[in-house]
Amino acid sequence: MSTAIDTPPATTEEVTAQGKARAKRGETLAGWAFAAPFAVLFGLFLVVPALYGLYLSFTGETLTGAGSGLVGFSNYADALRDPDMWKSLGNTLWFTVLSTVPLIVLSLALALLVNLGLPGRWLWRLSFFLPYLLASTVVVMFWSWMYNPKLGLINAVLDKFGAGPVAWLQDPKVAMISVVITTLWWTIGFNFLLYLAALQNIPEQQFEAAALDGAGKWRQLFSIVIPQLAPTTALLVTLQILASLKVFDQIYMLTNGGPAGTTRSIVQYIYESGFTGYRFGYSSAISYLFFALIVLVSLAQYKLINRRSVA
């Protein structure tokens, strides 16, 4: 670092115009020196691939290089006419709806229950949070075994009650539900933890005041707790929708998108067209279409949240 940076700044009155300019240069130098390691990685591994992907989406680039060169918007036009793309997108949206609702509602219920101050608090917290620490592969190995049609625990239990057997991962009507159950089990811990933290930040006095006013527990829940949690809920819904839209791991490994493509997500379709179909340009075009959707969702949520906080 140069000496200009190390010199403590003088008061404004004392600084000549020349010195001011030098100080400014020093600041810029120092700022970039600090930001550089991050900026280099950020540029190389995010900005460059993002721009390169955009370029690829306008080419016919494949593994063999056949038909490469600029093709204008034809990848985009193909994607919009591709029934498999629409099906994957539909699956992804359906998964997002099916997973987001219980992941918010159930995590709130769990946090409220745990926050009642019942004995065994650490055990409850451990049970609900532990799966969040597992790799997707481990989660899938556990659940493939649970869902096993002949030997799995779930069908064995159902059998004891005279029900089933259910082809959890093979029945097109059930497979998506199975994926959602696994996702719920795996990721609820994060939402649960954030709700629990938010609950503990509600000032105790509010409950005391409400109790003095004669408000019962349920009344307090709806008039104090849930409104106080609104910012947390808004944050979690936002994060959850964006996370669900990006689903890949557990579906890819549980069902590989099957049966008959009923669980294939859009990220899996991007992966498949890029890495098994080797249609790099086409895969990139779908990525960008999907990115446009994510931007729209983010903007819509931003608007909604801002309007709510103003109201």
Added chain:
Amino acid sequence: MSTYTLSRGVRPSIKQTHKPGENPWSVSRMAALLVLAVLAVTWLVPFGWAVLTSLKSEADAGASQITLNPPDGFSFEAYRKVLSAGDIPSWAWNSLITSVAITLITVATSALAGYAFSRVNFKGKRLLYAAIIAAIIIPPQLLIVPLFRQMLAFNLVDTYWGIILPQAFAPAMVLILKRFFDQIPVELEDAARVDGAGRLRVFWSVVLPLSRPILAAVAIFVFIGAWNNFLWPFIVTTDADLMTLPVGLQTVKSAYGLQYAQNMASAILAALPLVVVFLFFQRQIIKGIATTGFGGQ
């Protein structure tokens, strides 16, 4: 969001189990306890079932009659087989190396950049800041194709660096740290600077020591994400010697097929490190997740 004292984490202290004047044995409390117990047990079943299966012989694990009392009894045979024959130890090592590197680089670069955004008025700051905010909504999953071709060009496919570098920065963490640094009183640094300390010195000896809790929180968050990440390591490694645990296990899952006990033993072995770390550092980890969770993604 994250406050100076980090008070937003889950308070780990054991609260009183019931509020004064409230009957701890009331019917509604007992009902709530019952519901909670049922849910918690449900949540632990997949774990418990995997452990149980992993301790059986292959014949018992694959038997169509499910039993809690298998004829062959329980043993660690499946674990012994998996550890002696499989690649799990080397995958665990790969996971450890890459996750530690990702965590160290991410924390260091995010802290330095966060400090620049918080304290230094440099040319181009607003542009870079806007780029970071915009980048937060770009899902890395969408960049797999261009990034993979880039790695081919850099000759980084099937290398540790190929796994590490694209994961070694986190725009959201830069923002979290910037917000934290914003709350540290500038006077603390001014005092040191009057004494003639340079920026890097001030950052190292004044700012960083005050930021230990948030740095730990970021490190925990990043480490868990890196340890468990599947898609990128899956794409950038084809050589079984370089696979991380989640990627390697995926090949086991298809290769073992019907060896259920060994399958579950591998899964348990892969889950074990983080579970053990969590049992020891429960408070810090929960606090870390809660803090970073509130601060960004």
